[in-house]
Amino acid sequence: MNWIEFSSSVIGHLISWPVVVFFIAMIFRKPIANLIANVKFIKSPIGDAEFGRDVKELEEQQRELSSVSQEKHESDDSFSSAGLYEEVAPIAEHSPSAAVVESWRRIEQALVDLCKAQGIEVENPQRTYDVLRQLGENNIFTYELSRHLDSLRKTRNSVAHSKEKPTAGEAMAYVDIASSAYAEIKNLSRT
Known part of the structure; x- marks a missing residue:
């Protein structure tokens, strides 16, 4: 060679x-x-894995908010997030998109109820963006909560308009995050 x-x-x-x-x-x-x-889902011979960028961002925002809200609502009469989660989470197994949409519908109703409780007039209560803007202008919400709710709204919109198809796991995570936001809004209605 x-x-x-x-x-x-x-x-x-x-x-x-x-x-x-x-x-x-x-x-x-x-x-x-x-x-x-x-990537949302990977299936391999050694196991399955789910991923969701939007849900991960929402979870990070929720962690930030939960530390602030725990300081505010340490009393025993604070509203629990368990009710919404228990009602909507079972839907995620059969129709993940429906669970996301239903979670957001409950948040929208809680926002309208909050406006009524605070005596805030909203020109178009069917437009969630207007409701969020009014609550922010009246200093009912912190910037973080408003940003978090807007992220939840955008994620719901992408699911409702078929831009994204969540998996059951992603829908369950969304419902969990939405139920915490729902509880925060309900607690604000009580003050």
Whole structure:
């Protein structure tokens, strides 16, 4: 074997498909990471995994809000989120989209009730955006709660208009987050 054959053999082994795939993955790691973040469901022989970017963002916002609301509502007469969750969560097993829409419908009604309880006139109470704006202008909501509710609204809209099809797990997570927001709105109605 001369040096040309040896060099050709070494180069042939170095440029094998695993090495090429590794270098391509390293070059395109950020775009690949963004694609993986948008994957909703992966099924493999070793197990299944669910992902949902919108739901994860809502969960992060909910954690921020829960720390603030726990300080505000430490009394025993605060409204619990368990009622809404127990009523709507079973829907998610059969129709995840319906569970998301129903959770948001309950929040919308709670927002209208809050406006009435606070004596706030809203020109068009059917437009949730107007209701949220009025509550914000009257300093009923914190910026964080308003932003969180707007994120819940946008997620509901993408589901209601068939832009996204949530899985049962994502719908259950949405219902859980929505029920906490619902309880926060109901607690504001009591003050």
